[in-house]
Amino acid sequence: MKKRVTLQDIADRLGYSKNTISLALRDSAQISTETKARIQAVASEMGYQPNAVVSRLMAELRASQSNKFQAKLALINANEDSQAFRNHPTIPAYVDGCHRRAAQLGYSFDSFWMHEPNMNAGRFIQILNTRNIKGIVIVGLMGKNELPQKLMPIWERFPVAVTGVRTRNPTLSFACVDHHMLTLRAVERLVDFGYSRPALVVDESIDLLVDRRFTAGFSAGLSLVRVENRLAPFIEYKSAKKDSSIFKSWILKNRPDSILTLYNSVSRWISEMGLNIPDDIGVAQLEQRAESPGIAGMDQRNDIAGEAAVDMVISQIHNNERGIPEFPRSTLIGATWRPGPTVRAQALPT
Numbered sequence: 001m002k003k004r005v006t007l008q009d010i011a012d013r014l015g016y017s018k019n020t021i022s023l024a025l026r027d028s029a030q031i032s033t034e035t036k037a038r039i040q041a042v043a044s045e046m047g048y049q050p051n052a053v054v055s056r057l058m059a060e061l062r063a064s065q066s067n068k069f070q071a072k073l074a075l076i077n078a079n080e081d082s083q084a085f086r087n088h089p090t091i092p093a094y095v096d097g098c099h100r101r102a103a104q105l106g107y108s109f110d111s112f113w114m115h116e117p118n119m120n121a122g123r124f125i126q127i128l129n130t131r132n133i134k135g136i137v138i139v140g141l142m143g144k145n146e147l148p149q150k151l152m153p154i155w156e157r158f159p160v161a162v163t164g165v166r167t168r169n170p171t172l173s174f175a176c177v178d179h180h181m182l183t184l185r186a187v188e189r190l191v192d193f194g195y196s197r198p199a200l201v202v203d204e205s206i207d208l209l210v211d212r213r214f215t216a217g218f219s220a221g222l223s224l225v226r227v228e229n230r231l232a233p234f235i236e237y238k239s240a241k242k243d244s245s246i247f248k249s250w251i252l253k254n255r256p257d258s259i260l261t262l263y264n265s266v267s268r269w270i271s272e273m274g275l276n277i278p279d280d281i282g283v284a285q286l287e288q289r290a291e292s293p294g295i296a297g298m299d300q301r302n303d304i305a306g307e308a309a310v311d312m313v314i315s316q317i318h319n320n321e322r323g324i325p326e327f328p329r330s331t332l333i334g335a336t337w338r339p340g341p342t343v344r345a346q347a348l349p350t
Contacts, residue, residue: 005048014042025050029304030311032334071134073102073313074158075109078147079140082113090287090302094139094163097306105314114138114148121153128158135159135313139306141167145209156323159316163309164302165209170324173316175308177300178332179213180220183260186284186298187221189337190258193344195282197229198222199256201247201266202286203237214286218260231256237263244269251281258282258343260297267295267342282343296340305333 007025011018016039024031024039025048031039075098077084077091084091102109110131112124128136136158138147145165147155154160155170162174183200190198200218207214215233222230231254234240240247247269259266259281267283277283285297308331316322339345 005043005046007048010039010043010046010048013046014039030307071107071317072132073107073109073310074128074133074136075099075111076114076136076138077111077140078114078138079142080115082115084140085111088140088142090300091140091142091164093302094306094309097303098137098139098163098310100303101307101310105310107310107314109137114151121151124151124154125157128154133158135317136161137306137309137313138162138167138172139164139309141165142209143205159313159322161309161312161316163305166211166330171328173312173325173329175305175312175331176210176333177302177305177335179210180217181332182298182300182335183214183217183286184221185335185337186260186286187218188224190260190282190284190343191221191224193258193282195258195344196225197231197255197257198225199231199254199259200233201237201259201261201263202233202235203262204235205238206262207233207235237261240269241265244272248273251275256281258284260284260286262286264295278341278343284340284343288338294340294342296343297338298335299338300335301333305331308333 007018007021010016011021014021016024016035020031020035021039021043024036025043027036075095079088079091081087085095086092099109110133112127136154138160139162141147141162141164145167146169147167149169152170155172160172162172164174164176166174166176187198198221200215202214215235218233234247234250236246236250244265247266251270251273257280259270261283262285267277270277270281270283275281283295285295286300288295288297288299312329312331
């Protein structure tokens with residue numbers, strides 16, 4: 001009798017964990033499209049057939065648990081804006097992912113603002129304990145990647161993960177987009193479209209927030225560009241917001257044929273110069289936003305980063321891990337290119 005192919009057989013063949021194989025065969029959004037395709041193809045080749053009885057029982061079990069919260073988690077807004085979970089252009093995507101994943105795993109969230117007046121670590125811990133909160137997800141660090149020292153006892157006592165950026169002092173486990181690969185892939189896409197003189201426009205403070213991974217990824221991408229066409233990044237965006245002539249002078253001096261940026265105002269400044277997008281200059285966003293759907297660029301999938309942070313915290317809870325980790329873990333989420341009319345669809349004829 002032919003041996004039935006199991007998930008472990010597929011895992012052994014491909015070198016992935018059994019859990020990864022299971023998620024891929026269930027078409028989970030946690031697994032990249034490329035990895036899912038590979039796993040599903042090998043499973044089909046090996047003749048894998050799910051056990052119908054086990055599949056049904058697992059589905060019923062997950063459904064029965066979906067509305068029975070095992071425990072609560074804390075979702076802490078680390079942004080200076082107390083309403084950032086609703087008002088910020090990007091933070092709500094992280095929050096949506098956090099809530100979605102927590103609900104899937106049988107948890108709920110209580111939300112807090114890190115900068116609440118008169119809040120100290122002792123009172124915070126008392127509130128968390130009273131509400132039976134088992135772990136913490138931090139969202140919304142934007143201006144800097146350091147947490148308040150006065151709240152250090154909280155991070156020392158609870159399982160914690162950060163989503164969006166890596167923290168320092170203390171360094172905690174985190175989940176965010178892979179900013180380096182995001183920018184590299186965006187440069188590669190512009191080169192594929194026939195652009196030969198790409199530029200990066202990003203404020204230096206934002207680049208520092210992500211450990212200069214924007215400029216590092218851009219630098220790596222410039223290996224595809226002729227030496228004489230390699231432009232240094234424009235990192236004075238904050239100054240240009242006050243005086244756009246700084247940016248316009250830079251454009252006239254450097255003559256880029258395409259720009260990668262985080263900011264909608266860049267397109268406006270280009271139009272004010274009488275230049276056409278995309279014929280004169282292509283523009284692509286490094287973080288596509290809901291308010292600018294007509295711009296080409298990279299979808300960072302910040303909701304998936306939020307989901308990953310929840311997974312990290314719940315893993316810590318299950319493994320009885322708490323406090324500041326000696327070896328912080330990171331989960332980097334891959335971004336996806338989204339087409340738009342702000343870049344050429346193909347190379348111009350020579």
